Amino acid sequence: MKIGILTGGGDCPGLNAVIRAVTVRAIKQYGDEVVGIRNGWRGLVDDEMAPLGYEDVAGVIDLGGTILGTSRTNPIGDSGMMTKIEETIRGAGLDGVIAVGGDDTLGVCLGLHREGYPTVGVPKTIDNDLRGTDYTFGFQTAVTIATEAADRLRTTAASHHRFMVLEVMGRHAGWIALESGMAAGADLILVPEFPFDLDEVCATLKSCHDRKGHAVLVVAEGAHERDATPNLITQHKELDAFGNVMLGGAGPLLANRIAEQTGIQTRATVLGYVQRGGPPVAFDRVLGTRFGVAAIDAVHRGGFGKMVALRGETIGLTPLEEAVAGFKLVDRDTWKAAEALFG
Numbered sequence: 001m002k003i004g005i006l007t008g009g010g011d012c013p014g015l016n017a018v019i020r021a022v023t024v025r026a027i028k029q030y031g032d033e034v035v036g037i038r039n040g041w042r043g044l045v046d047d048e049m050a051p052l053g054y055e056d057v058a059g060v061i062d063l064g065g066t067i068l069g070t071s072r073t074n075p076i077g078d079s080g081m082m083t084k085i086e087e088t089i090r091g092a093g094l095d096g097v098i099a100v101g102g103d104d105t106l107g108v109c110l111g112l113h114r115e116g117y118p119t120v121g122v123p124k125t126i127d128n129d130l131r132g133t134d135y136t137f138g139f140q141t142a143v144t145i146a147t148e149a150a151d152r153l154r155t156t157a158a159s160h161h162r163f164m165v166l167e168v169m170g171r172h173a174g175w176i177a178l179e180s181g182m183a184a185g186a187d188l189i190l191v192p193e194f195p196f197d198l199d200e201v202c203a204t205l206k207s208c209h210d211r212k213g214h215a216v217l218v219v220a221e222g223a224h225e226r227d228a229t230p231n232l233i234t235q236h237k238e239l240d241a242f243g244n245v246m247l248g249g250a251g252p253l254l255a256n257r258i259a260e261q262t263g264i265q266t267r268a269t270v271l272g273y274v275q276r277g278g279p280p281v282a283f284d285r286v287l288g289t290r291f292g293v294a295a296i297d298a299v300h301r302g303g304f305g306k307m308v309a310l311r312g313e314t315i316g317l318t319p320l321e322e323a324v325a326g327f328k329l330v331d332r333d334t335w336k337a338a339e340a341l342f343g
Ligand code: F6P
Pocket: 010, 011, 072, 102, 125, 126, 127, 169, 170, 171, 221, 240, 246, 247, 276
């Protein structure tokens, strides 16, 4: 078989582990020909592909980002793009397309499957907000980076008797904030799923300050007040090809309001793209490798229209319909367990 692989959406640590596993498994187990599709779905629209062999994936497992490049190109609903995709897949004689991405990329994967194309999805996002899989690769690396940042902020908070606010990513779900905040022993964590009341936030922080002279607050970029409209803090108003706004700025805004309301020095740090870059932790390398192997096996077993997934310790297949039907959000029980230690 001839199989193409692409990486779409935000980059994240572990993508190259997937590309490596797909390539090596395909050649060693099945004698397949593998091509790397450049820059997400854009590569199929522009017919930008190149062969992938052992030498192309040697030494990339610990490399951040994606050697194929990525984009947020959305061909669904664009007849011109869809025609070009048809021509590229037919012209190249692709028997399968493996799409590594988050909800947007996998939504296109499903759309193309419904049009009759042989697509298989691999779940990728630092946000860990995809349904149908216990974890996505990239998430543990982001949590590790954010935890170290929060640990470092706590020492400066204690030294200056300040409040330190760390803003982390997570477009729709607060998983990064929740797990890095818990791991760092943050005094307060704010996530989109459970909108906050500013007076309550300030009261909790003041209580910490009275007791130990400082506090650390981890806030997800999508966190917002209960009755705020608009409730998201955005960098600008432009939308990407999937209609996503660019979030960012909740941390600094919140820090200013906390300082005003409590009279205590408050500083914000926006972790931004640092939590998405650089080498993957071992968990994400292993999960990416397991996903890559399973994706090639799925192509050979006709598992089209599905996404490889981690369920407990087992790698299986989840229908793409389930994966893109909504987001995996922080549930109340998990939230309550974290909230028990706030303040
Ligand atoms: O979806 C992953 C993610 O990193 C989100 O956490 C973040 O809000 C978004 O991508 C940023 O998008 P971009 O890389 O296009 O700025």
